[in-house]
Amino acid sequence: MAFLLSHLFLVSLFLSSCTAAVGKKSIYVVYMGRAANPDHDHPGDSHLQLLASVLDKRDRVSEALVRRYKHGFSGFAARLTKEAAAKIATKAGVVSVFEDTLLQLHTTRSWDFLQYQDEIVIDADDATTASSPDAIIGILDTGIWPESESFGDKDMGPIPSRWKGVCMESSDFRASDCNRKLIGARYYNDSSPSRVVVHEGDTPSPRDSLGHGTHTASTAGGRSIAGASYYGLATGTAKGGSTRARIAAYRVCANNGCRASAILAGFDDAIADGVDVLSLSLGAPAFLKPDFATDPIAIGAFHAVDRGITVVCSAGNDGPSPKTVVNAAPWILTVGATTIDRYFESDVILGGDDNDNDKDKKKMVVKGEGINFSNLQKSPIYPLIEGGSAKASSSTSDDAKNCNPNSLDANKIKGKIVLCQNSDDNTYTKLEKMMEVSSGGGVGLILIDDADKAMAYSSGAFPMTLLTSQDGAKIKAYINSTRNPVATILPTTSVNKYKPAPTVVSFSSRGPFIHTANLLKPDIVAPGVNILAAWIGTNDSSQVPIGQKPSQFNLLSGTSMSCPHISGVAANIKSAYPAWGPSAIRSAIMTTATDSNTDRAPITTNSGSPATPHDYGAGEVNPSAALQPGLVYETDTNDYLQFLCNYGYKISTIKLITSVPTGFECPNNSSTDLISNLNYPSIAVSKFNGKESKKVSRTVTNVGSKEDRATYTVSIKSPSGLNVKVVPERLVFTENDKKLEYQVIFSPSSSVTKDMFGSITWSNGKYKVRTPFVVSSEGAETVEG
Template structure:
């Protein structure tokens, strides 16, 4: 038996040991991944020297016994300087006070920009074209353009990425094809010329049953979809189980593709996104396409936003960066990726509808519905039809309203078994797929969802007979149910309807302006197809395979994720035709040639039928052919963006760290957010024209059209209640004069003019029309 002194001694030693373990846990356990952003790469630094300086900086804040090499996760040393490391909060604060550090922030997790709820499965479009080789995107001229894509990876065996008939890889390409799980260098070819991946080193846990591989191979489908939309080959006889049949192709079929897998099942970590930017800049891409971003409800400032940071340095190197606007619409002020050096894309519908109609008993009346299902129901209306509100469960927690929405547990299974159930569906309800699963498990044979908001986006229900209708169409069904003793119906399988009018329409999910960050710059910039887009998919996905079928090589998906690569492909074609054009010139060509009318020759609308505005679609719907010959372009250089940062509120000392700037650069004393309107942007936005106020905005255009003498004349559509004058009203270009400036003078007609007021300025030489939208907010 031990004596009291021995017990006390052991107890003391145990306490000491526990204290040491606690201290060690404090050092190692409570640590997050932080990104340390240090701005531009110093001119006299090599990659190895820069990494060593990152390690030294990291070591200076770590406690004794901690190793910088083990704490460091990634070092950025090509396109910009910085690193990601596991730090405590105190260490992060300490490193933020060090000289040369622009910002330190917790590694954010961004999301892919498919539709906002998970019941819209990840998709993108490579649209049907009856003559796939008739456009500039397939010319040999485009074959040297390299599109870099930051996404979920790629399925290299897809026919969309075949290199048949392609020439040698451009000699300027510096990238690599990383070996990984089920992926070798041989998976790359003359089409897919590069593939990288970044290990998921963040704190987020991988979902149960999901193993995130260390490989460029796509496990989600999203990256394969966006890559084939931007630069996929023309693939004939493509379809989604017979729907949307035709030739699937990308926006620039001759372009090369480089994939940077920055996203996993956990999302897209900011540190991986920055690593993708850093490598892509060094690899030699011409353009970067990102169908991902922050939520509208988590909006970091530019110096703490990995996409804004990476895009800034990419654009400074001449790389165009195209990003999705987000899927938090239709609420105003939800647009993300709103930095002025980013080309921001909203989503619209196309002239194709996936119709799944309801046939009612008695008169065999057909009611129009929209969804994707491969219904095996009888074509005749023989199935009992019931309204959810009439099938309320006897549970004390159930109520008629919940039952009418077919919420889980609200329905009596015995009342809906063997029947088609009519349900309301609202924006904040349980996901549609959850409702459908509940109905299916309770024995219902079909479902009709009433959804005014999302009815224009065909949800893929696949094997379960389900469709969606508007409230107006639902009234007809409810009238039939209420006036018939034994109402019956059936749901027909989906058919493809083309040449649908009106189209395009702005999709309900597409995020809207104005941007809370950049209210004096119009965002989004442009709109493109993003609803039910057909593009390549991964054959390993068995989640939506109709009974008795194999996985489809193509899939229909919706989201601004799908709109973004449409514009990326168009931008790649413009770059191929004009190799010396800057990212700003390419953006300008796309914006100033956009259209604001639909195939009914009427103004663009939203999918709810209301008139759309530039806050919905930016400059308008992208026009691929017109963008190749814009006539005039609005150039913006790095120094212009620096001036923007001054006006935004950054100090000269911060800006000098972000990029290499001319000696003596200082922010003007009169810098203010109101002056952001003077950035040489293709659109003009004034956020606060007070009372009878007056505002003058400057713009400069560059002639990229006629080589000889040409004159452009301005035509003005003034916003209501605002007097707009352009001086001079004529711009005369010659062989030697390629750049000319003009001023736009805005004057409020009277103090009662209020709200967001819309107009435009169009310059024309009789051949080219160069249009700039005007948005004036009068208080």
């Protein structure tokens, strides 16, 4: 009897848990395509009626509704059960329904370095005239720290009259915190009566509590601040790419990430507010592979670009593996990351041999990299030990070698410098390894790490440096050949004009784009390693050297840092050419990029291997040249409609997404192969079997001045095994012929078994307009719309 009662209790518990699972509610985004009245602040009751049609009678619409999208596109976010979400997806007018996913952040000298790269140096700000309108950069990120000097408005003119945004107030943010530089600030929290904050544990406010948004905003458009540094490192003038630009901050991210529903709200408001450029240093991890109709960034960016806004996004930090690039829709300008010519050196000094009387002669200096403010003595007096020799009894040898948490015997490392490996599996962070050593009484950490070469890790006051495996072998040999090995770790010094630079850093996500191999992504690369920019006033005290005040600036790495570099360049182009649309701005940036480094050699990865357009797209941005591109490749919404047809979407879905011209239908011959004909500043051809030729068309627009020679001739750089022909070989522009078309014919001269890269360059003697191409034998994943 007792068994039966117990069994019945377990059954009832199981049934109740199933019922709870079925009835569990999550926030879903309901995307309904174009907004019927995009400039109307009070849409009809269609959203409420649609939501009510799927709710249980006991549920109230006002409590289920989280927010509406009504400016650039139509839709809403609501708390729904999985069953209700599935039901609403079948309703007329609904493009897609997807759960409110959590996206992640892609987390001075850089601008000087980019100018140094230029053959002809033009100050980007001087290229615009006093009468040029100031561009407005919208930053969708973690908010902003308004007190930073980077956002001061001294000598700035009135706020542009086209600006329609607001400066939202909160308990720690006043309307007066905005000014003529920081002209807008918004944040997003749940609109339900309970006022539950979307990001739990965060204060609903535009104020940045993480620092990421402040850093990216100042990189894109911060004022020039002389004497900036990170506790004496990277000393110089900190400035944004467009120092004249206005900034609008949209806080869509917080401590736990960035909600899709908040990102879409940021897009929706920014479109109505009147921004010119949108900068997003965030995105989905590569493994999620969201499709365009369920990717909040792709959705928001489509409607922003449709309204003339240039959208710049980070490519992601999942490199160096191929097919990891994200934010790769053709209407997005996608940015990878490179190094600059600055190196943060923290050397290891090894002691001499115990048996040698002239020990100073035997001291060896091993170059390391890292950001630390070590207070160790400069003489090598500290005992040196390998992590594997300090294994805790409960640990494995492999964990001890890597100094993983709970792997070291504190009695064996106390007072010593520890040499550790950093395995490639990224199971534990550098911080966790550092804490394992410091908590056990170790006085310093030498970490062998080839993957993160060129990216200095900041360990604050704790002595820590990174070495390559080649240099690590020298230290191991010293330990094994010396009875009492000793060493010290020196504090960091900045080394400028380090060569070669740029290199494509390992973490930068790579192409080809997983959803279509007929579109080359990323588009461009820019500095993203150890970038000095503004920081929040409540920064981590553990990073502050003894006796110093918290720094107003910080050094960060990631495609998060490269993205705002391009946003700043885009803002300068928009200021110089207000009538240019997003595609012309993108083209100017891409076709003037460089694929060589400071040694005038081809760009490499930071491991030294040759880099390809799958790594860097068109190349490293050239801010000056981008202001004078000569020719541009232009696309509009109709071109993107054709892209969606070729990608696989049905015309019924496309008509929901946006307005289509009367009579527009997807052609019967729509195919992913035809994506290669999208009028893009790069060319990608897939499924090239080496048996037949493929032809690709492009159209260029002459934007040079009347004084410039209007005849352009072509030069081709092609790999062995591939014949490339351009027809015609000369383009002659006139007053009546501003746009001219050409074809590129790819023919095999041998079997194709690997990706082949090259470029096509048009030149009139003054401008060089370079278009990279990739020809591949492989295809890509397809989608049914």
